Amino acid sequence: MAVENDSANNDTTSISVQLAWSPKGWPSNDALLDVSAAISGRGVTAIYGSSGSGKTTLLRCIAGLERAQEGYVSVKGELWQDSNCFRPVHKRPIGYVFQEASLFSHLTAEQNLNYAIRRSDKPVSDDYFLRVISTLEIESILPQYPHQLSGGERQRIAIARALLIQPSLLLMDEPLASLDESRKDDILPYLEKLSADFELPILYVSHSLKEVSRLADYVLVLEGGRIIDEGTVKDVFSKMGTALVPESEQGVILEGELVERDEKWNLVRFQSSGGSLWIGDQGHRLGAQVRIRILARDVSLSLVDNVDSSILNRLPVTVSAISLPDNASQATIQLKFGEDHLLAQITTRSLEHLALIPVKALWAQIKSVAVVR
Amino acid sequence: MFNALEFEAIWLTLRLAATVTLLLLLISTPIAWWLARTNSVFKAPVAALVALPLVLPPTVLGFYLLLAMGPEGPVGRLTESLGIGLLPFSFWGLVIGSMFYSLPFVVQPIQNAMEAIGDRPLEVAATLRASAWDRFFTVVLPLSKPGFVTAAVLGFAHTVGEFGLVLMIGGNIAGETRVVSVAIYDHVEAMEYAQAHGLSAVMVLFSFVVLLALYVFQRNRNSAGLTYGR
Missing domain, CATH: 2.40.50.100 (RNA polymerase II/Efflux pump adaptor protein, barrel-sandwich hybrid domain)
Structure with a gap:
């Protein structure tokens, strides 16, 4: 895989990713996931594909949760990974929202938020805290433990927690996939507001055309671990004969x-x-x-x-x-x-x-x- | 009901069990964490070594410890050169022997609880800027708390109940190594059945209450990795 470090490294606005990843013991030289992409440093970029297309793995590689055997990741001019360095997850300025509720079960909703506030990249101002709480409308459920909350409420807390770490990039892995249809519709409006309200670039993994066309500005289409199409949501999903939609x-x-x-x-x-x-x-x-x-x-x-x-x-x-x-x-x-x-x-x-x-x-x-x- | 010597035996037993439990919790935590997370080829041999006291007769364990801690053994030479003297037939010798003897009862519940946590909470903590140590203290330890409770109760109760190993490396010194189980044996040897009955009844009652408390606790928590002994 050719790695062009110099040009991409100087780019302080966008995200540059070149990754080749295979699971341990993969027999072939052909990487299971082989992706090269320049992602905008603003707005919502969707990573769209069916299950098994490698979209979650791509997101995990960018987060550092998975280590690509060959890789180059540079975010807004900061090098996160190349052949000589691998920045560990906890040192990457990301927020991550997992597919299923991932709150710490031994902490209340509020303590879950405090966990992020204590470790935030910069001090969390009262103003910012209130803005997160009111955007996600979670004030009334803060004293509860995760098992006392509904799936949608848990996911709103998880999103708030990811925002309170004040990341420079928010990664969301099918945050609505574990919810039923009506709950999804409850949360979509909150997600819609995030990128603009918090001036935060978001990478949003999803297999749902509905979510992607509603939330994303730009879309990378993944299939079999390769990017098969990319462009604005309007262009990608308006193509004649596209296999992306039934x-x-x-x-x-x-x-x-x-x-x-x-x-x-x-x-x-x-x-x-x-x-x-x-x-x-x-x-x-x-x-x-x-x-x-x-x-x-x-x-x-x-x-x-x-x-x-x-x-x-x-x-x-x-x-x-x-x-x-x-x-x-x-x-x-x-x-x-x-x-x-x-x-x-x-x-x-x-x-x-x-x-x-x-x-x-x-x-x-x-x-x-x-x-x- | 009990005379001074018997109270001494009960007090010694409790002191021994408390000391052993405390030390074992400290030692077992890293062992359990390593066993819960590692993919090393040494995982199986280490797990087998830890579990060995479950199947070995306590006398075998006691025999080897006696040799090792004796004047000709490597541990014995070390302790003598350090000016501590020899450990067999002393309280601290019993503590060390009991730690080997009760090790699996403390390591395994903690290991089970740590394995039950899974990767996800650790990944979440890492994305929230928590370093490896931070993750261990703020996520792993609190989430495996039920395992620690089970481990402490089982480790304590199991140490109270030992006999063969005490006899091998502790002998029968009042106030130093004569624990309740040995005291009962003494009474029976001396045909003092009434006293033997008294101490035995206390042991039965104690063991029952401890196990009952543990199972009620496990039932209320009803979480994975806690069903040790069932």
Whole structure:
């Protein structure tokens, strides 16, 4: 593995990782996990992949909990690992949130927090402490022991504890995986606030498209221990024919701003670089940056603008690509929508009927839009 | 009910058991921690050595200790050259013998409790800036507390109950090495069955109360690594 120390070492804003890791006694020269990545030093970067893809191992290698046989890790200009040095876990300025509740069972929630405060990288000010407590809304459960708390409460304490160490990088390993669906929805809003509120870069390991599309800015896609794709959440998950999401969930993510409110019909107008759409009002303030998801199966095509249709969002688009699997009844059409793209799933019969070819102009009718965040 | 000599034997027994338990807790903690964490090839041999007193007749253990601590033995030469004198037939000789004898009863519960902690709490502590020593004192020791309680109770009770080893290296010196079990043997030898009954009843009662307390404690904690002796 080539290690380019010099260029990366001088970079004081980003995280540079080159790691080759195999379990003890691994028979092959080919490392089980072999990753090279430059990760942004701000915002949330998701490490996305199925179970067994190596995403947790990658996070553990960055934390120093696992020792990559060959590795180079440099975070904001500080060298954590190379061929000559390996900084032990307790000397890395990280916060780590484990998958399952990992509170010390012999300490109350408050004592768990104090454990971090006493060892924090810099003194914890009262102001910072109160901000952590109020962000995660844990004041009332501080006197309890971990076994008296629900899974969601335990995980909120664990997140608060990781924040109170005042890390320069927060590592989260599927922090919601051990919770049931409704609990996940309880905690997601807290996670959403973290990176911005605490000006903290976060590495977030997850196999959930829902969590990643809601929380992350940038995503590394891992499969079989290799990075197979990376980019903004919008780009990675909007690709035509991506294997990252099931066939029925194919679609695009668009980012934009809410610019107008229609009080009468409870609608807001979403404006992206591609154009604008009316979506159901979910109480976001005007000017809010939102991310929406449009599934390919919710987009139908028409050669003319059906003004008499019940479909509210009809957009002028041009065909930019057609994916036609062999012997399939469904084709996926990629449509250029201003600067953005949409995907539409139509039958092959309609494809022939509409005589679709690239750059043909037509109307996309969008039946449903989900606000991701 | 008891005469002065018998009280002396009871007091000596308690003093011996307390001393042995205290010293054993200190020595066993690092041994148990090493056994709980190591992948070394020496783990199995060391574990077997620690467990040896469980299966050996106390007389065998006592015999070798007697040789080692005697005037011709290596330990005996050392203690004499240090001006301590010879250890057999003295209180401290008994303490050392009893420490060997009760070692597995103290090491194993602590080791079980430490193994039950697993890696995770230590990893968590490391990500919270705790060094190896810090982790040991703030995470390992508190989380293995139930193991220490079990170890202390078993170590104490087992030392109170020893006989063969005391006879081999302690003999029968009033106030120095004549513990309760030896005193009972003396009474029986002298056909003083009433006195033997008295001391024996105290031993039965003591042992029962100690074990009862231990099992009630274990039941209330109901955590892993504590079911020693069941």
